[in-house]
Amino acid sequence: MIYERSELTVMYRFSIFSLMLILFFTINVQSAYAYLDPGSGSILFQALIGALAGVAITLKIYWYKIKERLIRKKQ
Amino acid sequence: MPNHKIKSSFRDPSGFLFTFEGSLYRQINKSYQNEFDKMIDSGLYQKLVEKELLIPHEEVNVESSQPKKCYKTIKPKLIDFISYPYEWSFNQLKDAALTTLEIQKISMDYGLTLKDCSAYNVQFLNGKPIFIDTLSFEIYQEGQFWKPYRQFCQHFLSPLALMNHKDIRLSQLLKIYIDGIPLDLTSKLLPAKTKTMFSLLTHIHAHSKKQKDYEGKQVDVKSRKLSKNSFVGVFESLHSAIKKQNISLEKTEWGNYYSDTNYSEVAMNDKKTMILNLVEKIKPKNVWDIGGNVGIFSRISSDKEISTVCFDIDPVAIEKNYLECKEKNEKYLLPLLMDLTNPSPDIGWQNMERDSFLTRGPADLVFALALVHHLAISNNVPFELISEFFSRNCRDLIIEFVPKIDTQVKRLLSSREDVFLEYDQKHFEKEFERSFIIIERKEIKGSKRIIYHMQNKKMTKK
Numbered sequence: 249m250i251y252e253r254s255e256l257t258v259m260y261r262f263s264i265f266s267l268m269l270i271l272f273f274t275i276n277v278q279s280a281y282a283y284l285d286p287g288s289g290s291i292l293f294q295a296l297i298g299a300l301a302g303v304a305i306t307l308k309i310y311w312y313k314i315k316e317r318l319i320r321k322k323q
Numbered sequence: 324m325p326n327h328k329i330k331s332s333f334r335d336p337s338g339f340l341f342t343f344e345g346s347l348y349r350q351i352n353k354s355y356q357n358e359f360d361k362m363i364d365s366g367l368y369q370k371l372v373e374k375e376l377l378i379p380h381e382e383v384n385v386e387s388s389q390p391k392k393c394y395k396t397i398k399p400k401l402i403d404f405i406s407y408p409y410e411w412s413f414n415q416l417k418d419a420a421l422t423t424l425e426i427q428k429i430s431m432d433y434g435l436t437l438k439d440c441s442a443y444n445v446q447f448l449n450g451k452p453i454f455i456d457t458l459s460f461e462i463y464q465e466g467q468f469w470k471p472y473r474q475f476c477q478h479f480l481s482p483l484a485l486m487n488h489k490d491i492r493l494s495q496l497l498k499i500y501i502d503g504i505p506l507d508l509t510s511k512l513l514p515a516k517t518k519t520m521f522s523l524l525t526h527i528h529a530h531s532k533k534q535k536d537y538e539g540k541q542v543d544v545k546s547r548k549l550s551k552n553s554f555v556g557v558f559e560s561l562h563s564a565i566k567k568q569n570i571s572l573e574k575t576e577w578g579n580y581y582s583d584t585n586y587s588e589v590a591m592n593d594k595k596t597m598i599l600n601l602v603e604k605i606k607p608k609n610v611w612d613i614g615g616n617v618g619i620f621s622r623i624s625s626d627k628e629i630s631t632v633c634f635d636i637d638p639v640a641i642e643k644n645y646l647e648c649k650e651k652n653e654k655y656l657l658p659l660l661m662d663l664t665n666p667s668p669d670i671g672w673q674n675m676e677r678d679s680f681l682t683r684g685p686a687d688l689v690f691a692l693a694l695v696h697h698l699a700i701s702n703n704v705p706f707e708l709i710s711e712f713f714s715r716n717c718r719d720l721i722i723e724f725v726p727k728i729d730t731q732v733k734r735l736l737s738s739r740e741d742v743f744l745e746y747d748q749k750h751f752e753k754e755f756e757r758s759f760i761i762i763e764r765k766e767i768k769g770s771k772r773i774i775y776h777m778q779n780k781k782m783t784k785k
Contacts, residue, residue, distance in 0.1 A: 288542045289534035290473035296533075297472075297525060298553025301560040305552075 326388050330675035337458040348385055353394045362460050367433035376426050378455045403630040407677055408442040409497040410659040412642040413486050413570050419445040420479035420565045422452040427558050436463040440471035442478040449654040466548035469557045476526055477503025483568040488517055491638045501671050506531035522564030572639050593768040598623050601776050605719050607687030614694035618644040625656035634661035664702050681715055689717035696725040700735045706754035714758035718782040724751050724773045
């Protein structure tokens with residue numbers, strides 16, 4: 249099956265979005281110990297953002313490779 | 324002479340700013356010695372200064388008011404005019420955000436990272452944003468979180484997203500919230516469609532939700548680690564979020580002012596020549612063009628390498644002006660947003676952290692061109708008070724009087740009762756002569772408008 253470039257972009261965005269939603273609803277940080285200011289949510293949220301960004305970068309690399317192959321195949 | 328601590332730098336335990344004999348200095352405390360040495364020895368300082376991203380400084384020996392804490396004293400290069408994020412256009416704020424992220428990215432190559440990302444750490448020098456807080460760096464420790472994450476979102480991403488997706492005027496929220504726009508407020512104000520945008524869904528909406536979830540809770544944050552990849556991922560992701568914020572310029576009341584006016588080509592050229600001749604005669608060190616729109620007349624002084632600030636109430640005019648400055652690489656012109664009927668106040672702790680419009684003056688020379696009728700008729704400000712206002716912010720004044728017979732004044736009066744019985748040249752001169760000496764008056768060719776050069780009685784020539 250050969251995809252158009254625009255379809256690939258939509259699929260890529262959709263996969264990132266779905267992954268983000270799954271992570272957002274599943275990752276939960278445990279509470280314990282020391283008192284923190286209201287900024288603690290921001291600090292802890294970075295674990296999620298950082299992980300997402302890491303996954304996104306990896307996906308992007310693989311996605312470009314797949315895309316390249318599909319486009320080459322089409323040509 | 325004692326040195327005076329600058330009130331805006333009290334939060335930072337690493338050092339403080341002070342003035343001594345009219346010059347500005349920054350003390351570096353012993354507690355910041357390791358970080359400061361690492362920044363210099365690693366070559367980061369040199370790299371950032373070469374790229375014109377960080378303000379250059381020289382190390383000096385000046386008597387400290389807190390000698391026990393003092394490690395070193397530096398004298399940073401001076402900024403011509405200190406401006407604030409609520410006075411910047413959309414693209415000025417965006418460029419300041421991208422500058423901050425570029426500094427963060429480069430710092431990582433030298434084993435350092437930013438410890439705060441306040442928009443107030445950025446100023447405009449030679450037409451470009453530059454980081455002015457030499458003490459905002461810390462040594463990167465593997466596993467640490469990016470401390471300025473929340474501040475960056477509040478100071479940069481929140482206002483840019485609101486200006487982009489809601490209304491360009493929402494940058495004014497920064498005047499109320501000195502530490503940036505709270506994310507829960509941004510999340511409420513942004514339209515629902517922004518929840519389908521990955522960068523805003525994460526950095527604003529979900530981030531705000533997480534903040535709420537953990538507000539006041541006891542959380543062990545020290546035992547948690549963030550890998551270096553994730554650490555870099557956080558600000559890389561913000562970089563892409565900022566890049567995605569863009570605005571299209573809509574037509575505003577003054578957007579096409581210069582093509583809509585009754586100025587003929589002859590009148591426009593005559594006015595420009597008159598201003599140029601006066602600037603050459605007055606020889607100011609700096610100029611404020613008040614109500615300068617897209618900066619047509621500001622460029623008469625800035626093109627002569629005179630530091631010029633162009634203030635206007637119209638955010639689109641300021642935006643156009645800034646984009647033109649960028650395109651032409653203009654170094655002497657700074658466009659800023661300012662409502663003269665309610666100019667920037669002194670704000671922050673004890674009203675002393677950020678200076679008001681008037682506190683940052685006076686200027687050597689002020690242009691008030693095609694402005695008086697807007698103040699007197701649209702805003703009901705009597706000539707007496709307009710004169711008083713200018714007497715507080717300039718030494719020399721080039722001011723244009725627009726008579727009632729002018730079509731622009733007729734336009735302003737068309738929708739209201741004419742209660743301005745004293746709006747005439749005689750009363751204008753009488754009120755201005757209370758504070759100023761009229762040096763010269765000249766009618767613009769092909770119009771009934773008059774250009775005055777006045778000198779402030781209270782200020783002698785510097």
